[in-house]
Amino acid sequence: MSIIRKTKTVKLLLKEFNKSNEAISVIELIDKFNKKMDKTTVYRILDRLEDSRILHSFVDQDGLKRYAKGASNTDFNNEPEIHPHFLCEDCGTSSCLPVTIQIPDIPNYTIKSAEHLLIGRCKDCVS
Amino acid sequence: MSIIRKTKTVKLLLKEFNKSNEAISVIELIDKFNKKMDKTTVYRILDRLEDSRILHSFVDQDGLKRYAKGASNTDFNNEPEIHPHFLCEDCGTSSCLPVTIQIPDIPNYTIKSAEHLLIGRCKDCVS
DNA sequence: TTTCCTACTGCAATTAAGTTGCATTAAACA
């Protein structure tokens, strides 16, 4: 686990993630901060923040990497848990869902981690 | 849904998928058939086979597209179902798992589809 | 406060997955 310096760029990214619980794609972040920092810096900071378990990541249906607050195997109360990620096909926003998905026992397989991606309409887009 | 001609290249790919129930990455296929067909052809055939619901696809943890036999929302008996995909971190093989994952009701969200990726050790790699 | 170490950054170049345009080829049906 690498040491994290509180540089200007790190602070900017952390501020962005603290705005909401949304899962933000790297591309969005690069675009949003293109005046403030290089894309390489964005990639590297996200890497470090994930190493430090401040953020967690997953790959969405489009193959894009997305990051959100918190460790991947922990819920909002820091209890061990695997939570699903939601992607709204209408507005494109993504977020961590505060529910637990039950994985059935599969004989002869050992499951170490899981990634659940749910696609549909979010609360703002359901009409 | 486009018409599918039984060309040599289509037959080669279909034969590969009929060997097993494994989910094969596009990259593996391009590599395996690099003497037999162009990578563009591989991409386009897979596209067509998915359109025709002969194959289904998903994106794995590495952001790589993988294809496997059958339609995505159908089980091995053609019953509607959402099945998880498994990826062995030891041997790298991937497959569709014949189990159903229950998605809990999430208030205010409409879930249209889901992708479940389980990572661990397959039956051949569990020691 | 100043010094010093090294984590961090920016830039340019590169890799790798996937896409597009277009001229040519070959299924498949009359």
Next chain:
DNA sequence: TGTTTAATGCAACTTAATTGCAGTAGGAAA
């Protein structure tokens, strides 16, 4: 067997992500 047009190969391109390296700036220690 000829005709239509789906399918292919090739080259060029796009886009996400990575790497190397010289220069910069956190922050601990003096």
